[in-house]
Amino acid sequence: MTFVLLSGIVALVLLRVPIGFALVAASALVIVLDDPRSSAVVPLRLFHGADSFPLVAVPLFILAGALMNRFGISARLVDFASSLVGFVRGGLAMTTTLASMFFSEISGSAVADAAALGSVLVPAMTKRGYPKAFAAAVLSASASIAIIIPPSVPMILYGSITETSITRLFLAGVVPGVLTGFTIMVTSSILARRGGFAEREPFALPLVWTTFRRALAPLSLPLIILGGIFSGLFTPTEAAALAVVAALAIGLASESRALSGLRPVFLDAARQTGSVMILVAASAVVGWYLTVQQVPQILADSVTATVQGTTASILLLNAALLVAGMFLHSTAAIVLLVPIFMPLASQIGIDPVQFGLIVSVNLAIGQQTPPVASVLIISCSIADSPMDEVFRVNMYFIAAMLVVLLLVSFVPSVSLWLPNLVLGS
Amino acid sequence: MGNPASPDPKRPGLDSGLRRLVEGLSIGLLAALTAICVLEVTLRNLAGASLGWGDEMAGYLLVWLTFIGATLAQLDSGHIGADLVSRFLSPAGRRRLERVSQGILLALQLFLLIGGVQLVSIALRDRATSLPISMGVLYAAVPLSALLLAITHLAALLRPASRDRAGSST
Numbered sequence: 008m009t010f011v012l013l014s015g016i017v018a019l020v021l022l023r024v025p026i027g028f029a030l031v032a033a034s035a036l037v038i039v040l041d042d043p044r045s046s047a048v049v050p051l052r053l054f055h056g057a058d059s060f061p062l063v064a065v066p067l068f069i070l071a072g073a074l075m076n077r078f079g080i081s082a083r084l085v086d087f088a089s090s091l092v093g094f095v096r097g098g099l100a101m102t103t104t105l106a107s108m109f110f111s112e113i114s115g116s117a118v119a120d121a122a123a124l125g126s127v128l129v130p131a132m133t134k135r136g137y138p139k140a141f142a143a144a145v146l147s148a149s150a151s152i153a154i155i156i157p158p159s160v161p162m163i164l165y166g167s168i169t170e171t172s173i174t175r176l177f178l179a180g181v182v183p184g185v186l187t188g189f190t191i192m193v194t195s196s197i198l199a200r201r202g203g204f205a206e207r208e209p210f211a212l213p214l215v216w217t218t219f220r221r222a223l224a225p226l227s228l229p230l231i232i233l234g235g236i237f238s239g240l241f242t243p244t245e246a247a248a249l250a251v252v253a254a255l256a257i258g259l260a261s262e263s264r265a266l267s268g269l270r271p272v273f274l275d276a277a278r279q280t281g282s283v284m285i286l287v288a289a290s291a292v293v294g295w296y297l298t299v300q301q302v303p304q305i306l307a308d309s310v311t312a313t314v315q316g317t318t319a320s321i322l323l324l325n326a327a328l329l330v331a332g333m334f335l336h337s338t339a340a341i342v343l344l345v346p347i348f349m350p351l352a353s354q355i356g357i358d359p360v361q362f363g364l365i366v367s368v369n370l371a372i373g374q375q376t377p378p379v380a381s382v383l384i385i386s387c388s389i390a391d392s393p394m395d396e397v398f399r400v401n402m403y404f405i406a407a408m409l410v411v412l413l414l415v416s417f418v419p420s421v422s423l424w425l426p427n428l429v430l431g432s
Numbered sequence: 433m434g435n436p437a438s439p440d441p442k443r444p445g446l447d448s449g450l451r452r453l454v455e456g457l458s459i460g461l462l463a464a465l466t467a468i469c470v471l472e473v474t475l476r477n478l479a480g481a482s483l484g485w486g487d488e489m490a491g492y493l494l495v496w497l498t499f500i501g502a503t504l505a506q507l508d509s510g511h512i513g514a515d516l517v518s519r520f521l522s523p524a525g526r527r528r529l530e531r532v533s534q535g536i537l538l539a540l541q542l543f544l545l546i547g548g549v550q551l552v553s554i555a556l557r558d559r560a561t562s563l564p565i566s567m568g569v570l571y572a573a574v575p576l577s578a579l580l581l582a583i584t585h586l587a588a589l590l591r592p593a594s595r596d597r598a599g600s601s602t
Contacts, residue, residue: 019536020513020516021516021517022517022529022532022536023513023515023517023518023529023530023533024513024533024536024537025506025511025512025513026511026512026513027502027511027512028540032536032539032540035540035543046546047547047548047550047554049543049544049547050544050547050551050571050574050575051571053544053574054570054571054573054574057498057499058491058492059491060487060491063465065494066462066465066494066497066501067469070462070466240477241473241477244490245469245472245473247469248466248469248470248472248473249470249473251470273458273459273462274455274458274459274504276462277458277459277461277497277501277504278458278501278504278508278510279501279505279510280462280497281458281497281500281502281504282501282505282510282511282512284497284498284501284502285498285502285505285511287498288495334516336512338512339512
């Protein structure tokens with residue numbers, strides 16, 4: 008029956024059934040084949056799959072990000088980042104990464120980052136002579152950091168599925184997130200210098216001050232969100248609610264009629280919540296069935312019996328996650344694979360928080376690798392550049408991110424040092 | 433996240449009425465969820481108090497938002513999917529694949545509708561932990577969403593092939 012379930016999911020996805028509904032349909036089929044009188048079990052499991060207080064943070068962070076987009080916060084962050092690093096060779100490319108790191112501390116979604124920043128930065132880069140493919144590749148790599156740097160929606164999902172502290176996961180994302188941003192900036196600077204399209208702007212302290220003042224309100228948001236969570240003042244869900252209030256306040260302060268344009272923002276957030284959360288609910292049905300059949304444990308036992316040594320097992324896990332990330336959206340990959348791989352990770356001694364970061368970095372790479380590459384696709388679309396050309400440049404950034412992935416995988420302190428320092432081990 | 437396509441404002445009759453209902457519910461649920469969470473955090477930090485029922489209510493609102501939001505995402509072709517096969521098909525092949533997909537989704541939603549109605553009737557007398565609401569009413573999110581989606585898929589299947597939008601992405 009497990010074979011019927013897994014092959015049913017693959018067949019339905021190939022038939023263009025959305026992944027969430029493919030999961031429900033395939034599991035409904037095997038559950039009813041097992042017991043024809045159990046048709047109420049599927050709606051019951053679906054309902055309770057979505058009923059979780061920590062997951063309430065998901066729509067709230069999505070809404071906060073959508074409000075930030077609506078009120079043009081991204082442009083203010085871009086101006087400030089540009090004034091800071093614009094004097095370096097390839098400065099505008101580095102601005103993209105830095106602005107994305109700022110914006111990641113609010114939005115929690117890589118696609119939201121790419122859309123919000125790309126519309127401002129890609130035209131600016133092409134205007135200054137950067138090739139379109141390079142601009143799109145920088146945007147794609149930079150926006151991908153959003154799922155590593157807190158608050159990250161995929162990390163909330165991971166924490167909820169594995170019952171791992173979301174606060175600890177958020178803290179664990181800081182060092183790998185900054186490291187990823189740094190490696191992307193170094194790579195883009197080298198590529199810009201080699202390609203001869205590096206430009207410099209004069210460094211001007213008054214400009215830094217002016218742009219800082221305009222960006223002060225959005226820059227204070229990460230302090231509210233992350234400071235509140237890390238100090239234990241708020242839960243991630245409460246911080247997400249406050250982020251919505253703060254985003255609204257910033258909007259009201261800058262536009263007198265800010266409230267009148269909120270309908271499409273709420274609809275966009277509800278639509279995104281529906282598409283993410285139906286996957287989470289559906290994974291509860293599949294996860295329940297697979298757990299009853301003991302599939303994750305059987306997989307873990309067979310891998311540890313076949314593959315000798317922790318290093319080989321970690322490399323195998325990474326390879327599986329990278330391949331999965333190429334074919335699955337990050338949400339789908341987390342809800343499908345984490346429950347299956349978690350027992351294996353535990354058996355080879357990986358801390359659940361560290362495994363959360365291994366998953367996040369893998370998926371940050373996966374969302375830029377075709378055929379299913381949500382962030383790469385949106386970046387190509389904004390830059391109006393063919394995906395194969397962009398991917399050829401993007402490979403350098405992926406190589407840089409693979410270095411971070413190896414560090415996160417084999418040096419536990421890269422992810423665990425900060426949460427252990429702040430919260431104790 | 434999803435890749436929401438632009439809604440088609442020209443769809444007449446049933447589609448536009450259903451869309452208005454789904455959009456109204458989506459906005460109301462998200463606004464209520466946000467309001468309860470803000471109220472809860474304000475009360476806890478400023479007055480050291482709690483609504484008592486806030487966390488449970490937020491959980492149920494999230495479930496309703498999940499199903500109604502998923503309905504909205506389906507109306508706008510905004511669900512997460514993998515377009516691995518249709519890119520290699522002719523326009524006619526893509527249309528046929530779209531109809532097969534709609535047929536499977538219709539069957540699934542009818543199954544969830546029947547199972548959901550059974551669940552509601554079984555749980556109608558059970559009460560939520562801290563709220564004076566029947567669990568049956570709360571479970572109604574599943575069959576309601578299934579009914580709305582079934583209508584959408586049926587309407588798409590009954591629509592003449594010439595009006596199908598080729599290439600609407602999931």
